[in-house]
Amino acid sequence: xxxxxVSKISDYTDQEVTINGWLYNIRSSxxxxxxxxxxxxxxxxxxxxxxxxxxxxxxDFSKLTQExxxxxxxxVSKHPKxxxxxxxxxxxxxxxxxxxxxxxxxxxxxxxxxxxRRHLWLRSPRQVSILRVRNEIIQTxxxxxxxxxxxxxxxxxxxxxxxxxxxxxxxxxxxxMGKAYLSQSGQLYAEAGAMALGKVxxxxxxxxxxxxMTRRHLTEFWMMExxxxxxxxxxDMDLIEDFLENVVQRVLKNCRKxxxxxxxxxxxxxxxxxxxxxxxxxxAIEILIKxxxxxxxxxxxxxxxxxxxxxxxxxxxPHEEAIVEDFDKPVMVHRWPAEAKSFxxxxxxxxxxxxxxxxxxxxxxxxxxxxxxxxxxxxxELEKRIIEHQLPLEEFQWxxxxxxxxxxxxxxxxxxxxxxxxxxxxxxxxxxxIPFARRPNRITP
RNA sequence: UCGACAGUAGCUCAAUGGUGGAGCAUUCGGCUGUUAACCGAAGGGUUACAGGUUCAAGUCCUGUCUGUCGAGCCA
Numbered sequence: 001x002x003x004x005x006v007s008k009i010s011d012y013t014d015q016e017v018t019i020n021g022w023l024y025n026i027r028s029s030x031x032x033x034x035x036x037x038x039x040x041x042x043x044x045x046x047x048x049x050x051x052x053x054x055x056x057x058x059x060d061f062s063k064l065t066q067e068x069x070x071x072x073x074x075x076v077s078k079h080p081k082x083x084x085x086x087x088x089x090x091x092x093x094x095x096x097x098x099x100x101x102x103x104x105x106x107x108x109x110x111x112x113x114x115x116x117r118r119h120l121w122l123r124s125p126r127q128v129s130i131l132r133v134r135n136e137i138i139q140t141x142x143x144x145x146x147x148x149x150x151x152x153x154x155x156x157x158x159x160x161x162x163x164x165x166x167x168x169x170x171x172x173x174x175x176x177m178g179k180a181y182l183s184q185s186g187q188l189y190a191e192a193g194a195m196a197l198g199k200v201x202x203x204x205x206x207x208x209x210x211x212x213m214t215r216r217h218l219t220e221f222w223m224m225e226x227x228x229x230x231x232x233x234x235x236d237m238d239l240i241e242d243f244l245e246n247v248v249q250r251v252l253k254n255c256r257k258x259x260x261x262x263x264x265x266x267x268x269x270x271x272x273x274x275x276x277x278x279x280x281x282x283x284a285i286e287i288l289i290k291x292x293x294x295x296x297x298x299x300x301x302x303x304x305x306x307x308x309x310x311x312x313x314x315x316x317x318p319h320e321e322a323i324v325e326d327f328d329k330p331v332m333v334h335r336w337p338a339e340a341k342s343f344x345x346x347x348x349x350x351x352x353x354x355x356x357x358x359x360x361x362x363x364x365x366x367x368x369x370x371x372x373x374x375x376x377x378x379x380x381e382l383e384k385r386i387i388e389h390q391l392p393l394e395e396f397q398w399x400x401x402x403x404x405x406x407x408x409x410x411x412x413x414x415x416x417x418x419x420x421x422x423x424x425x426x427x428x429x430x431x432x433x434i435p436f437a438r439r440p441n442r443i444t445p
Numbered sequence: 446u447c448g449a450c451a452g453u454a455g456c457u458c459a460a461u462g463g464u465g466g467a468g469c470a471u472u473c474g475g476c477u478g479u480u481a482a483c484c485g486a487a488g489g490g491u492u493a494c495a496g497g498u499u500c501a502a503g504u505c506c507u508g509u510c511u512g513u514c515g516a517g518c519c520a
Contacts, residue, residue, distance in 0.1 A: 107457065
């Protein structure tokens with residue numbers, strides 16, 4: 001007896017097989033039953049004919065509830081009405097467990113209800129599809145990096161200081177050494193890796209204690225950060241472009257079914273091919289001015305609209321949207337006002353007010369998916385920046401060492417895995433892009 | 446943290462300030478090709494919580510809690 005997975009069922013036409021799985025749904029029609037069985041790889045409709053099975057089998061199926069675990073035996077046949085669809089003519093069943101009444105019915109539910117039962121919600125076809133796409137994205141990243149000579153370089157999660165000195169971090173007691181913080185980025189350590197191995201990447205969880213309650217934020221999320229020695233900002237953008245094209249095209253190739261189930265308009269993804277638009281911050285501002293999008297600044301008695309958009313300010317959601325809407329590919333915005341960016345970014349040699357950073361904005365309004373830059377490689381400049389940003393100089397001595405001993409131009413970027421999933425799957429909220437989302441108001445299940 | 450909106454049966458939602466309903470789920474019955482199957486019946490309620498206005502509050506007012514969306518922060 002062959003034990004087969006539903007995804008491989010078409011290879012077994014007219015053969016008797018066993019499928020191990022769960023009852024997804026069942027319809028009965030007097031002397032006929034149509035149980036739908038899912039096994040993680042797919043869902044298949046079974047057919048139980050009362051006159052063709054033993055009384056015991058018929059009664060067993062009458063008892064089954066949604067999500068009961070079973071082993072079913074039957075013959076694979078073509079669906080009489082649907083082309084290319086297979087079903088299982090069932091002749092035997094072994095009940096592993098009859099499930100208690102299952103809370104998630106095949107009807108509509110609200111988000112809170114589903115998130116409270118996330119451990120069960122994961123079984124639904126939509127969630128299974130998203131997680132398969134997530135798997136494909138991560139596998140593609142690993143393959144791409146490996147094939148292009150990058151070395152996986154795991155960075156620590158406990159860190160003694162605020163890496164970039166900006167966002168709020170989670171803290172915990174670290175023995176008698178005071179406070180430790182959960183890493184918000186592996187970048188600084190990856191820079192050490194790049195000086196040792198040339199091209200490295202880190203892929204792991206990162207943590208932000210910001211109280212961000214939006215459709216694009218998690219408190220715990222996965223980030224992929226490559227770091228390359230002897231790469232300038234333009235090399236960095238070349239890599240981003242090639243990398244993103246590679247990931248999107250492979251997901252399209254290997255996850256068609258999943259994307260279709262999710263209702264994803266795949267033609268928009270098919271379009272994601274090199275070259276991507278590259279615009280400078282200055283050019284982006286021109287777009288904002290042309291479209292008359294003001295800077296909105298909060299004041300004591302409300303908001304104030306400033307136009308034309310002043311040079312030096314960072315972009316908010318409406319600005320990103322306006323910049324992206326004319327393009328059908330990810331847009332790379334580069335060469336930012338230094339004041340709006342992190343301390344470690346290298347200044348443009350031709351204009352010290354400019355930092356050699358790049359943000360990649362996904363199309364269709366999904367927002368920033370990548371932030372990258374060329375790093376400051378000059379010892380004196382970097383030390384000055386650390387002091388200016390009032391960061392603890394002692395904690396950064398090792399980081400400065402990278403500029404003391406054989407400093408070279410180097411660059412890298414950070415890609416938010418969940419934001420990538422969010423975009424490729426066309427999700428409404430990022431909480432569906434990770435098995436167990438952590439947000440400011442949720443830590444369970 | 447700020448702003449907008451919401452909270453009614455297990456779930457998704459109705460209900461002019463005047464006797465709280467429906468579909469699904471559950472239980473029982475029917476149906477030999479069903480597709481969120483269908484048909485019939487039954488059970489199921491402290492209307493988030495605390496106050497207030499009113500002859501009368503699910504409905505109006507105040508506060509609290511919870512959630513969703515948006516802003517800021519960012520990947």
